[in-house]
Amino acid sequence: MSELVFQTITELSGRLATGEISSAELTRTFIARTKSLDQRVHAFNSFDAGDALAQAVASDERRAAGQSRGPLDGIPVGLKDVIAVTGQPLTASSRMLANFVSPYDATVTARLKQAGAVLWGRLNCDEFAMGSSTENSAFGPAANPWDLARVPGGSSGGSAAAVAAGEAVATLGSDTGGSIRQPAALCGVVGLKPTYGLVSRYGLVAFASSLDQIGPMTRTVEDAAIMLGAIAGHDENDSTSYRSQIPDYRAELKRRPGPWRIGLPREYFGEGLDPEIGAAVEQAVAFYRAQGCEVKPVSLPHTPYCLDTYYIIATAEASSNLARFDGVRYGHRSKDAKDAVDLYFKSRSEGFGPEVKRRIILGTYVLSSGYYDAFYLRAQKVRTLIRRDFLKAYEEVDALLTPTSPVPAFKLGEKSDPLALYLCDIYTIGVNLAGLPAISVPCGFTRAGLPIGLQLIGQPFQEADLLALAHVYERAHDWCRRRPAFAAVASSG
Amino acid sequence: MPYEAVIGLEVHVQIKTRSKIFTRVAAGYGQPENTLTDPVVLALPGSLPVMNKAALDAIIKAGLLLGCEIAPVCKWDRKNYFYPDSPKNYQISQYDQPICLGGHVEIELPGPARNVMGEHKRIPLTRIHLEEDVGKLNHFATDSLVDYNRAGTPLMEIVSEPALHTAEEAFAYLTSLRATMIYGGISDCDMEKGQLRCDANISIRPVGAATLGTKVELKNLNSISYVRDGIAHEIKRQLGVLERGGTIVQETRDYDGLTGTSQSLRSKEMAHDYRYFPDPDLMPVQVDEGWKQRLRAECPELPFDKQRRFLEQYQLPYTLTSVLVWDRALADYFEAAVASADTSQAQAVGNWIVNDLLRELGSAKLQLAETKVKPAQLAALVKLVESGTLRTNTAKEVFVEMFASGEAPDAIATRRGLNSAPTDAGELEQWCRDAIAGNPKALAEFNAGKDSAINAFKGPVMKAAKGKADPKLVDATLRRLLATM
Known part of the structure; x- marks a missing residue:
């Protein structure tokens, strides 16, 4: 059965449809595997095996009654521990919410339930999704299945590692500055950050409201299309959700891809890019050229300002979004507080980890009286310029191609300087600032056997085109069929 | 400073x-x-x-x-x-x-x-x-x-x-x-x-x-x-x-x-x-x-604008308007009642609302919306008074009953026989003569120039008329007779 855990949604839904396997069997397989493996991977903060099995049994009963709900019905799907599920923990990998159980469903949760998915486990991540390595989790870091001494990336490291290790068929992550794409690249899976507004944020623990998007992490582009189709679309509970027609993304993959014009942003191939990653991306460029695509250099001149802009806007919003965690209504409450103010100080000091505190302090500072114009307001203006860079490039090209991460998975504890970690996101944050869709697909391995990710950036709400472009590449390569050695050993042992 | x-x-x-x-x-x-x-x-x-x-x-x-x-x-x-x-x-x-x-x-x-x-x-x-x-x-x-x-x-x-x-x-x-x-x-x-x-x-x-x-x-x-x-x-x-x-x-x-x-x-x-x-x-x-524009169409006339209009359009005294206009429902009630009566009766309508309706609402602890007295019924009551069909005191009794039951004023007056009697001039004149003759003291006072002494004769007349005489007519008759004495 070890084969089963590395299959795609498409393959498994076929097997479920023929009755070759049941959702209960499939779910039991994942439960057993996770129980045996996850002490080493730590992709999960928690899981509720009984609840998952009950969902699987319900799926099997629907199928038996001829009421199956489509390709996700009965498929175990893991959710990052920042997405609310009724009756399940919602910790954001923080001591602050260690004992918090959500009384309500996120919109994506409700939609996955509607699609029949078996919601499986609470996936580890950086605390409040702040980080690029999952080392900021209050419950301990996750490991990269390709090398357990290395990080899976972050902040959706658990979501990426769970797919890579065969502990879930597909997962949801959230991406504020690269938190889906970077761990997808580091773990050798597909990660899609949708256009801002395509997927509802209702029920996603907010980090930076104007940047956060939920998206799928899967083995294949086709699976990402299936997952996106289930969760995308307008939601009246999220004022920033966009009213648009949601195409059948999976069916759209099969349409003949147009004569693509692909842009290579100069600024994304400079200093700091690991040469092995540069070479792998060059190979991908060569592939698209060979497919008859026009590939040409473009410029996104404000790229050097992305990191600063991002860390002003994201921290400003976070400082306000995280103010609600005060120990008054829910979450960690300090035991020895003297009064209300003391309760705030103690509860927040005890509940938040160092990176979260760092960002709250930074965000509070940039919004302070006398600094607002110089920092926050200026950053918003630069953000507009960054978005214009992209839209201008799209006058000449249909999509952009870049590396996802400048470096492959690094060792746990290797990057202790926060600034060094922030640089992991230099190729991904511009996309969030501009609100664009982007996908990371596996495009090779380093000599040390670490996965490399290719980032394709699309136009607003044109996820169908973006997925089709990625699909063309993926079909011609077998990167997604490779398994981490650890996972193979683990399952045989 | x-x-x-x-x-x-x-x-x-x-x-x-x-x-x-x-x-x-x-x-x-x-x-x-x-x-x-x-x-x-x-x-x-x-x-x-x-x-x-x-x-x-x-x-x-x-x-x-x-x-x-x-x-x-x-x-x-x-x-x-x-x-x-x-x-x-x-x-x-x-x-x-x-x-x-x-x-x-x-x-x-x-x-x-x-x-x-x-x-x-x-x-x-x-x-x-x-x-x-x-x-x-x-x-x-x-x-x-x-x-x-x-x-x-x-x-x-x-x-x-x-x-x-x-x-x-x-x-x-x-x-x-x-x-x-x-x-x-x-x-x-x-x-x-x-x-x-x-x-x-x-x-x-x-x-x-x-x-x-x-x-x-x-x-x-x-x-x-x-x-x-x-x-x-x-x-x-x-x-x-x-x-x-x-x-x-x-x-x-x-x-x-x-x-x-x-x-x-x-x-x-x-x-x-x-x-x-x-x-x-x-x-x-x-x-x-x-x-x-849609919201502008829903905007009501404001109290001060209404007050200026009430003063102008209905010639109401200021004190009356300052009670009527501050409660939109009350002002609307007033205008509905006037519409059923006549503009010339606006002040009477206003007085009935301010003095009687508000008093009854207050003692019954009711809101205006809860009253059984419809604006048209109040208007009908005013008309009965203005036409002399009901005396003011009788009308107040009728109003109390209207307030309690919601019955129309003419129905109440008819049922209780409260309408002023059709005037029999000869009979009224006889009651007046009897009243004057029965109170020489008041007659002396009246003749000495004390006009209010005339009221002393009205009680016996009304008693004789069983309360149904028109007070204005009683007053006029008494004065005509007194002038000849």
């Missing part, structure tokens, strides 16, 4: 909507603690606000009623501060682009006498913006508990220019503003329920000075009378400080209406840095002409 006070008012008015400002859960008062909550109200992780359009409609309407300019685009900002009654520890409000700019509140100051209209003034407004209300803290011996039922109730903040100068003006301002909000159906403005709350910024300066003095913010003015008393007290306090050679400290003071004293809450040094920034969870709202 003569000083003058400069006062600006910040008035918070809860908007009457079915649901809260950013979520579907019901808004309300007096429910069990923390029952009007949901993930959004409690600021659970992941919850998001969605703007309630009815709240927007209401504030735009308020702006139109007060002559404000409505911003073509408005946005929402987060006001960041920690307090246990604020579930998110930020309040969604409007900072630099309020929805309503400018405008004014018309006020009337007390006149030289009760029956004479006072001076009218227009107090300019700075702005009106929309925000969310917070929860309520309840303090106990060792603990404080929070009730979030009120949190998320739509709230307007109406900010006046520092253009008021006396406690009386502030009182008149609030009275007018409150009536305007109630008229527009925007709020019930019940201060006991916290639906209208007022803070005052008060400073004093030498008369004629161009700059403002140091301001003191006065909070917790929980009734319109407290606003008047609190401001008067603060002006006196500041004058006292200056007279003793002291300086006014910029601070926030808490007024206690029961003791009539105030104490300092915090000084300027402890002022908050609210770190305002645009709320990324909410989209800016564009208010187009069509939207404004």
Whole structure:
């Protein structure tokens, strides 16, 4: 059965449809595997095996009654521990919410339930999704299945590692500055950050409201299309959700891809890019050229300002979004507080980890009286310029191609300087600032056997085109069929 | 040195909507603690606000009623501060682009006498913006508990220019503003329920000075009378400080209406840095002409405009209008009744409403909407009196019965045989002669020039007529007979 855990949604839904396997069997397989493996991977903060099995049994009963709900019905799907599920923990990998159980469903949760998915486990991540390595989790870091001494990336490291290790068929992550794409690249899976507004944020623990998007992490582009189709679309509970027609993304993959014009942003191939990653991306460029695509250099001149802009806007919003965690209504409450103010100080000091505190302090500072114009307001203006860079490039090209991460998975504890970690996101944050869709697909391995990710950036709400472009590449390569050695050993042992 | 006070008012008015400002859960008062909550109200992780359009409609309407300019685009900002009654520890409000700019509140100051209209003034407004209300803290011996039922109730903040100068003006301002909000159906403005709350910024300066003095913010003015008393007290306090050679400290003071004293809450040094920034969870709202026009069509005539019209159109005395126009339902009732009667009977209709209807409503503890007396029935009663069919005293009895049963006045009068009898001139004249003959003392007094002595004859006539004689005719007959004696 070890084969089963590395299959795609498409393959498994076929097997479920023929009755070759049941959702209960499939779910039991994942439960057993996770129980045996996850002490080493730590992709999960928690899981509720009984609840998952009950969902699987319900799926099997629907199928038996001829009421199956489509390709996700009965498929175990893991959710990052920042997405609310009724009756399940919602910790954001923080001591602050260690004992918090959500009384309500996120919109994506409700939609996955509607699609029949078996919601499986609470996936580890950086605390409040702040980080690029999952080392900021209050419950301990996750490991990269390709090398357990290395990080899976972050902040959706658990979501990426769970797919890579065969502990879930597909997962949801959230991406504020690269938190889906970077761990997808580091773990050798597909990660899609949708256009801002395509997927509802209702029920996603907010980090930076104007940047956060939920998206799928899967083995294949086709699976990402299936997952996106289930969760995308307008939601009246999220004022920033966009009213648009949601195409059948999976069916759209099969349409003949147009004569693509692909842009290579100069600024994304400079200093700091690991040469092995540069070479792998060059190979991908060569592939698209060979497919008859026009590939040409473009410029996104404000790229050097992305990191600063991002860390002003994201921290400003976070400082306000995280103010609600005060120990008054829910979450960690300090035991020895003297009064209300003391309760705030103690509860927040005890509940938040160092990176979260760092960002709250930074965000509070940039919004302070006398600094607002110089920092926050200026950053918003630069953000507009960054978005214009992209839209201008799209006058000449249909999509952009870049590396996802400048470096492959690094060792746990290797990057202790926060600034060094922030640089992991230099190729991904511009996309969030501009609100664009982007996908990371596996495009090779380093000599040390670490996965490399290719980032394709699309136009607003044109996820169908973006997925089709990625699909063309993926079909011609077998990167997604490779398994981490650890996972193979683990399952045989 | 003569000083003058400069006062600006910040008035918070809860908007009457079915649901809260950013979520579907019901808004309300007096429910069990923390029952009007949901993930959004409690600021659970992941919850998001969605703007309630009815709240927007209401504030735009308020702006139109007060002559404000409505911003073509408005946005929402987060006001960041920690307090246990604020579930998110930020309040969604409007900072630099309020929805309503400018405008004014018309006020009337007390006149030289009760029956004479006072001076009218227009107090300019700075702005009106929309925000969310917070929860309520309840303090106990060792603990404080929070009730979030009120949190998320739509709230307007109406900010006046520092253009008021006396406690009386502030009182008149609030009275007018409150009536305007109630008229527009925007709020019930019940201060006991916290639906209208007022803070005052008060400073004093030498008369004629161009700059403002140091301001003191006065909070917790929980009734319109407290606003008047609190401001008067603060002006006196500041004058006292200056007279003793002291300086006014910029601070926030808490007024206690029961003791009539105030104490300092915090000084300027402890002022908050609210770190305002645009709320990324909410989209800016564009208010187009069509939207404004639709709301403009719903705007009622304001009390002072109505009063001017009532004085002109119905020739009512000022005192009557000043009762009728402040309650929109009462004014509507009056106009409906006049429409059923005749414009020439408007004053009589008004008197019946103000004297009788309001008295009966008061003693029955009923609202106007609950009365069984329809405007047309009141009009019918007035007509019966004016035509002489019912005597005034009898009509009052009929009215009491109408009020109790809702029966038509002519039906009551007929059933009870209260209509004045068709006049038999000969019979009436005989009763009059008998009455005069039976009271020589009164006759002597009358002849000596005491006109009111005539009333002594009327009782016996009415008694003989079993109360059915027309008083005017009795009076006329008596005078004719007395003149010949």
